[in-house]
Amino acid sequence: MSQQSAPTAGDQGQNQPEMVSENFRERPIRVLIAKPGLDGHDRGAKVVTRGLRDAGMEVIYTGLHQTPEMIVEAALQEDVDAIGLSILSGAHNVLFPRIMKLLKENQMEDVLVFAGGIIPPEEEPQIRALGIGAVFGPGTTIEDTANFIRQNVRPDAGLASGETSGGSETWVDAGDKGQ
């Protein structure tokens, strides 16, 4: 939604109060935690899943052995704000570019992607060059991960991306004044 449209929402608020939850702005960030590829260990992914839940996020976990197509399709249908990719197998240089390409093809560049697992530090720059926001190696705290997500997700955490971008805060404020 464009900025210009905000007054419309405000006018509407006067004549026809909208039915909005008061906690609208505090709605949880949605994160998909995915295990791409063939490695068979997801202890780390599960710890992160649980930790982000405890940080107040809604975490979708899809289990082991996910193809890039499965991951992107799940992220699309769940309309997540962030995707965490956990990988231990060493295949990240094959799988990550495919995932990023698929996200782009689906106009999902606004979804924050971060990675974790076993990724050699010297490869970090090229992984970040793909558009992956951060690489969290062993020893990263859940708190650091959660803070990174909070600071880097699309600002309205999902209510206004692409075709409807720009104004959820404005709507709420306009609505409030309308009362």
Add this chain to the structure above:
Amino acid sequence: MTTSQIDPALLDLARRGLTGERRAIARLITFVENRSPAAPALMHELTPHTGRAHVIGITGAPGSGKSTLTNELIKEYRRQDKTVGVVAVDPTSTLTGGAVLGDRIRMLENYQDAGVFIRSMATRGQLGGLAAMTNDVVRVLDACGKDIIIVETVGVGQDEVDVAKAAHTTILVEVPGMGDDIQAIKAGVLEIADLLVINKADREGVEKLDLYLKAMLNLAPRKPWRVPILKTIAAQGAGIPELTRKIDEHLAFLKSSGEYEKRERARLRDELLSRVREEISRRILRRELQAGGLAELVNQLENRQLDLNEAALQLLAQTRL
């Protein structure tokens, strides 16, 4: 509200959803789930296109195999060339507000199928309740052309009963050996189930559970629809075609008996009233939180100057509703 007043971008989003575009459907659900200020305008656009889907509720204790059963139903309905939407609900942690949504893990086979749309949802504890939120999400999927919509719920509490009420056909999943007989008596869902499924029917104790459920059903007041008991082994796909046949039979019964319209009206009436309740409390809260009147009343409650009824009436009088 007429169409011309709605933001063109939102209108476009609604229209793309109506054509079945998956990304648009996902975004529409987000708006609705978050009770975004744009949601009413979107629902206005979508509502005329609703009312076509067969809504199936699946409930049962955690671990009874609801997600696996849902996955098998998706596959069976796809074989029958029907499109399927799934709303899978998992509980929100009351402590942190976060949730782990893990139902999708059992439904991954369908990821490349454009005829299937699966959305996980946390219970959140929203104003207006889970049922209101779920109903709106179901409406989005309905408007966007899904023939079958499966709502999979957490399996505990009054919310479950409300969510189940929104379905045309409610399935209660039971598993042999999961607890003593009294559990089934306590569960309010047994009273509103249209179909009972004994899942994991290769386990010990099936006959005992079957007998017990039959006895329970015989104790219930007689109704025109005889609640069938079906046996499935969802993990192996066993019993699923029979289950969908019974689901179809139930829908046919609803339609031929006039029960379909009756339930629809009752449900819409309930929904309307709860939406009004939600709106009233929202307005009171907004006004009182701004004016500070709420805090003063709580003070008086705390000092035992007022009792709860008096305080509530004063609050209502102040807001002139």
